[in-house]
Amino acid sequence: MTTIPRETPSEGPGATSRAACLSTIAKHVSPEPGFAKRLASYATAAGVGAFGCSQTADAALVHVDLGNTVVHNTPNTFTDLDLDGNGTTDFVFGQTTLRYSGVRMIVYGHPLFEPPEERLPAGELSINFTNTAKGNAYYIRSFELGDTIGPGLSTPTLNNGYPNLTGIMSTNSSNFGDPDDPQFWGFGLNIDGDIHYGWGRVSTVRDGNGDYTVTLHEYAYETTPDVPVTIAAVPEASSLALLAIGGGGLALAARKRQRSELQ
Numbered sequence: 001m002t003t004i005p006r007e008t009p010s011e012g013p014g015a016t017s018r019a020a021c022l023s024t025i026a027k028h029v030s031p032e033p034g035f036a037k038r039l040a041s042y043a044t045a046a047g048v049g050a051f052g053c054s055q056t057a058d059a060a061l062v063h064v065d066l067g068n069t070v071v072h073n074t075p076n077t078f079t080d081l082d083l084d085g086n087g088t089t090d091f092v093f094g095q096t097t098l099r100y101s102g103v104r105m106i107v108y109g110h111p112l113f114e115p116p117e118e119r120l121p122a123g124e125l126s127i128n129f130t131n132t133a134k135g136n137a138y139y140i141r142s143f144e145l146g147d148t149i150g151p152g153l154s155t156p157t158l159n160n161g162y163p164n165l166t167g168i169m170s171t172n173s174s175n176f177g178d179p180d181d182p183q184f185w186g187f188g189l190n191i192d193g194d195i196h197y198g199w200g201r202v203s204t205v206r207d208g209n210g211d212y213t214v215t216l217h218e219y220a221y222e223t224t225p226d227v228p229v230t231i232a233a234v235p236e237a238s239s240l241a242l243l244a245i246g247g248g249g250l251a252l253a254a255r256k257r258q259r260s261e262l263q
Contacts, residue, residue, distance in 0.1 A: 063220040063234040073213040075102065083198070083219060084191055090126045091167070091187070098211035103176070103204055105140055105185060106167035127188035127195065128167060129153040139170040142183035142202070143231060149186040149197045150228025171204040171212060184231050187221075194225035 062084075070079050070093065078094030092106040105128060106113065109120030129149060131141040137157045143149065156164035169185070171177045176185075185202050188195040198221025204214045222229045 060223050061220050061229065061234070062223055063218065065218045065234075066216060068215070070216040071213065072215075073098070073211070078104075078106075079216075080108070081216075083189055083221060084196075086191065090189055091128075093214075093216055095212065095214060100171045100212070101168055103169040103171055103212060103214050104167040105169055105187075105202075107165045110165045112165050123193055124190055126190045128156055129186035129188065130156050131186070134174050135170065138164060139168050139175075140185060141170045142175040142178070143186045143199065144181065144184065145231050145233070147184070147186075148228050148230045149188075149199050151226070153186060169202065169204065169214075171206070176202050176204045176214075177206065189221050191225070196221045196223065196225050197227065197229045198222065199229065199231045 064083075072079070072094045075095055075097050078092050080089040081091045081093055082088060083090050089108040092104070092108050094104060096102040096104060107125055107128060108114070109118065109125055111119050114120075128140050129143075130137050130139065130153075131143050131147070132154045134141040137154045138159065140156055156167070158164045169176055173179065176183045182201050183203065185200045187198050187200065189198055190196075198219060200219035201217040202215065203217065204212050206212050218234075220229065220234060
């Protein structure tokens, strides 16, 4: 696990109070009762002072525990993920249908689904990685504890060789549907044109009717670009404290939107 360094808070015209920062994060993240209180209590226990919401930890792993706040069990519902809290959506997580090919982690801003005014240049797109040790590269396939996310990993690819930006996640028992071991999504987060490697824990659970419930439980990314990260368990309290310190390790646009064009 990447060492979390100490850092000195910096005050400035754009700085906001810890309470305001936590309130904003909690508002975007979760309708779950008590989430903001839980986040604030961890920050208080860690002795976190007043930080600007735009401040980031220097050369550290930002880890965010989402609890049960990003869950989809209804078709055509999605959550916009702004993982670094800079106001720009990075990925779109959810389901087109409740079947195996409906679970999606879509790269936001590419031309397949976004109208022209919302498309991003290729150099500003984030990246999905796929674990080809578990099958072909068409799907986003899961990584496991101890795996490293970094340069050289495959990205989802269509049979014609073009990037597969539709974000279909493999839900079988060897991938995100594994009932016994936690499974992880590997990504490259684009921040100001630089790639920051990271991972997120995702589960896909199928009920007796064959319908899936999908959950993004947590995620982490390296604040220094181009530095590989190893997937490892991170203590919840310290991770939430780092979120408060780093300010905006998360800002989820937690609106679940209808996207019929994704079917």
